Amino acid sequence: MRLRRGVAVLHRGPGVSQIGLARPVVVTGLSAGEQEALAALEGGRVAPSRLGPTVRRALRDAVRAGHLEVDAEAPDGLTVGILGAGAVGLAAARALARHGHRVEFSDPSPASVEAPGVFSTPLPGQSCAGAAVRELLAAVPLAAARTGLSRPDAAIAVAMGAPDPVAWLPLLRTDTPHVLVTTDECGVDVGPLVLPGASACARCLTLERAQADPLWPVLALQCGAARRPVVEPHVAELAGSLAAAMLLAWASGLRRGGSGSAAAWALNAVWRVEPLGPPSVRPAWPHPECGCGAVEEAAA
Secondary structure, eight states: OEEOTTOOEEEEETTEEEEOSSSOEEEOSOOHHHHHHHHTTTTTOBOOSOOOHHHHHHHHHHHHTTOEEOGGGOOOOOEEEEESOSHHHHHHHHHHHHTTOEEEEEOOSBGGGSOTTSSSSOOTTOBHHHHHHHHHHHHSTTOOEEESOSOOSEEEEEEESSOOHHHHHHHHHTTOOEEEEEEOSSOEEEEEEEOTTTSOOHHHHHHHHHHHOTTHHHHHHHHTTTSOOOOOHHHHHHHHHHHHHHHHHHHHHHHTTOSSGGGGGGTTEEEEEOSSSOOEEEEOOOOTTTOSSHHHHHHO
């Protein structure tokens, strides 16, 4: 086991040390040698097998505070499909790759149609997916990235205006957890995180919006794959990172033996990111006419 990188070990006085800042674990009754041993763990050094009882108790408290990584329980990296390899999808991929997850891009559109600045040096005839792989490897050289989907463990589906059924229907049918991301001229909607059969899905969102505007299904179809998302760079970075954070929270819940409770903030909720102001959130509940099964799960 080891302390997570970025977790500080601070000296509070003789025999007293503190692990972490936001969720501090204060340890008392330490000898000078134990304080030194605890301080030596800062930065991610693996804890030695022989530790005094006081330090062992401190590390158990650190586990509960989320400050420790236990190598034996660390999961293999996920394979995450990015459907829509524009600015938002690329930002999400960078965040996921930096956490050790594999990324697969699916976007056959020519790189030349993407907004200027998203791809630094696209090759002639290169697809958006291919250009995204190059950009990701330039930013995260050790990233595992490829074009084309195999059978990802999770996915992020990016579309303009409305979730694209070509992307999300196969994910729903294969019970693949996924995050819906939709852009418009003012910003980006991130979420919900869809756990098929357990939380609101793209069809739930469509049915809810159609209650307010009966023509919405027709308008949504007109968005389609022919229209590319155009997002300001800092908004794309924040939205992509937020989408990645939803999957990272879900994966963290799996590592702890749960089914996604660590990502409860991302379920049945849509986060709005716009150029000015902080992200806001609104509920997105399972729709009773959808038939995805999430209504029954929510009731239970």
